[in-house]
Amino acid sequence: MVAVTGAAAGVGRLLVERLGAAAGSGSGPWGLPAPGRVVAVDAGPPPEDLAADDGVEWRSADVCDPALASRLRGVDVLVHADTDRSADTPRRERRARAVRAAQTVLTAAAAERVPQAVLVTGTAVYGAAPDNPIPLPEDAPVRTDGADGLAGDFAEVEEVGERARRAHPGLSVAVVRPAPLVGPGLDTVVGRHFAAPRLISVKGVEQRWQFCHVEDLASALELVALGGAGGGDTALAVGCDGSLGQEEAEEITGLRRFEVPPGIAFGATGRLHRAGITPAAAGDLKHLVYPCVVDCAALREAGWKPAYGNAEALRALVESEGEATAIVGRRLGRKEAAVTAAGAAGAAVAAIGTAAAVRHLRKRRKS
Numbered sequence: 001m002v003a004v005t006g007a008a009a010g011v012g013r014l015l016v017e018r019l020g021a022a023a024g025s026g027s028g029p030w031g032l033p034a035p036g037r038v039v040a041v042d043a044g045p046p047p048e049d050l051a052a053d054d055g056v057e058w059r060s061a062d063v064c065d066p067a068l069a070s071r072l073r074g075v076d077v078l079v080h081a082d083t084d085r086s087a088d089t090p091r092r093e094r095r096a097r098a099v100r101a102a103q104t105v106l107t108a109a110a111a112e113r114v115p116q117a118v119l120v121t122g123t124a125v126y127g128a129a130p131d132n133p134i135p136l137p138e139d140a141p142v143r144t145d146g147a148d149g150l151a152g153d154f155a156e157v158e159e160v161g162e163r164a165r166r167a168h169p170g171l172s173v174a175v176v177r178p179a180p181l182v183g184p185g186l187d188t189v190v191g192r193h194f195a196a197p198r199l200i201s202v203k204g205v206e207q208r209w210q211f212c213h214v215e216d217l218a219s220a221l222e223l224v225a226l227g228g229a230g231g232g233d234t235a236l237a238v239g240c241d242g243s244l245g246q247e248e249a250e251e252i253t254g255l256r257r258f259e260v261p262p263g264i265a266f267g268a269t270g271r272l273h274r275a276g277i278t279p280a281a282a283g284d285l286k287h288l289v290y291p292c293v294v295d296c297a298a299l300r301e302a303g304w305k306p307a308y309g310n311a312e313a314l315r316a317l318v319e320s321e322g323e324a325t326a327i328v329g330r331r332l333g334r335k336e337a338a339v340t341a342a343g344a345a346g347a348a349v350a351a352i353g354t355a356a357a358v359r360h361l362r363k364r365r366k367s
Contacts, residue, residue: 001036001039001075001076001077002225003039003075003077003078004078004081005042005080005081005101006080006082007041007046007050007081008040008044008050010081010186010214011120011214011217011221012040012042012079013047013050014215015079015218015221016056018219019035019225020038020055022034022035022226023036023037023056028226029222030304032223035225035226037057039057039072039075040058041063041068041071042058042061043060043062044060045058063101063104063105064100064101066104066107066108068104069108069111071108072108073112075112075114076114076115077117077225077227078109078114078116078118079117079221079224080101080118080119083121085122085150085181085186085188086188087188087192091148094153095152098157099153099156099157102157103160105117106160106171106173107164109171110164110168116171116174116231116232117164117171117172117173118175118176118225119158119161120178120217121158122150122151122177122179122180123179123180123237123292124144124150125142125154125155126141127142127147127286127292128151128287128289128290128292129286129291130204132290134291135210135242135293135294136292136294137297138235138236138294138297142155149284149287151284154177161175172231172232174229174231174233174234174235174236175234175236176220177235177236177237177238178220178239179237179238179239179292179293179294180287181214181217182213182214182314182316182320183214184214189287190287191320193288194249194314194317196255198255198258199249199253200260200288200289201289202259202260202261202262203262205289206291208243208246208291209245210239210242210244210293211239211244211310211313211314212240212306213307216238216306216308219304220236220299223303223304228302228304230298234298236296236299237299239294239296239306240310240312241306241309241310243291243293244310248311249314
């Protein structure tokens with residue numbers, strides 16, 4: 001029996017639908033045994049169409065409530081897909097919930113003797129840097145250095161998983177790390193980056209993009225849940241094959257880049273974030289301007305293949321954004337964008353210009 005948290009929407013919903021279809025047919029994908037039953041876990045009532053599925057049993061529970069344990073009886077594999085990647089959720093609130101949910105889910109799994117749990121984090125834990133090899137090996141070390149964005153959230157969740165392995169020897173904790181997610185209904189920092197009038201880039205660095213469509217993440221999680229990727233305490237990367245160059249990204253999106261020196265870019269972003277002008281922290285900016293491309297070797301060797309390429313995924317992202325506009329990471333409605341785009345962009349340019357002026361004055365004083 002496989003249980004999935006966050007079953008009402010997003011990748012959790014997609015995974016439940018895939019597993020439910022396999023349970024109903026009696027045979028699983030990749031020649032693997034189908035799950036006997038699928039347990040869909042979410043705080044609210046089940047969607048009507050999901051409730052009608054014979055292969056799915058709905059169990060209402062909050063992933064931050066210890067009572068979750070009572071909803072996991074009879075479960076063999078628990079996939080924790082209830083994650084928040086929204087750019088609008090306050091950073092401290094988002095991280096606190098992510099850590100508490102992971103702690104509650106793993107403690108509940110151990111209490112009910114669930115042998116396998118799966119956490120979903122992101123390739124951001126590998127760190128984005130101008131000297132990153134392309135691609136990074138899947139077993140590369142985690143390099144977040146106390147990051148203040150999503151990378152830091154993911155690293156703390158993985159640390160919770162590591163502690164759970166030591167505290168509960170009977171519980172295996174696998175980690176699935178998708179590349180930046182794209183797909184319907186997602187509102188992320190990466191999505192807003194491509195909804196801006198210009199693509200910010202750092203001088204002297206050629207960005208390489210790797211994406212992961214939510215449908216590909218759901219299929220990868222299905223493979224892991226059914227035991228087709230080795231199981232145990234593994235860490236697996238999920239993403240499109242290869243990478244996309246900055247010029248290719250500009251051609252697909254029809255956007256041009258705006259190049260600034262790294263010191264000015266990160267300094268201005270930090271000030272704008274602290275002032276509440278932009279939800280994106282300086283740590284998030286690194287993943288928008290520096291490469292983090294990972295070789296998804298383990299899943300590929302297990303027979304998994306992404307349905308989307310990077311170019312297709314980026315087109316899907318642009319499609320999902322529609323006419324939405326983002327200025328310095330803030331989402332704007334059409335009317336608000338028309339009125340405030342120039343002012344907001346001006347604020348960003350002013351902040352960058354101020355940083356440049358300060359640096360110039362410091363150099364003159366030193367000389």
